[in-house]
Amino acid sequence: MSDMTTISVRTDKTVKEQAKQLYADMGLDLSTAINIFLRQSITDNGMPFVISRESNANIEARREADNHQGKTFSTVNDLMDDLQQQ
Numbered sequence: 001m002s003d004m005t006t007i008s009v010r011t012d013k014t015v016k017e018q019a020k021q022l023y024a025d026m027g028l029d030l031s032t033a034i035n036i037f038l039r040q041s042i043t044d045n046g047m048p049f050v051i052s053r054e055s056n057a058n059i060e061a062r063r064e065a066d067n068h069q070g071k072t073f074s075t076v077n078d079l080m081d082d083l084q085q086q
Contacts, residue, residue, distance in 0.1 A: 007034075009034075
């Protein structure tokens with residue numbers, strides 16, 4: 001026999017659908033995400049850390065940094081000139 005139990009939570013339909021999509025994008029279903037939240041709350045003895053998906057721009061920036069790609073500058077002035085052109 002399983003030690004599992006059911007928790008019923010009432011929430012706005014839109015919130016539920018947005019949360020389901022968010023967690024699906026992270027490879028999780030809603031039940032797993034809620035269990036992560038509960039377990040982390042217990043570990044932290046309070047509200048847990050924020051779990052969020054990363055923007056595509058951040059993912060690409062990290063990939064470039066890890067692979068030592070992207071623009072480089074010899075001087076701060078060159079960097080500032082490039083920033084002002086954007």
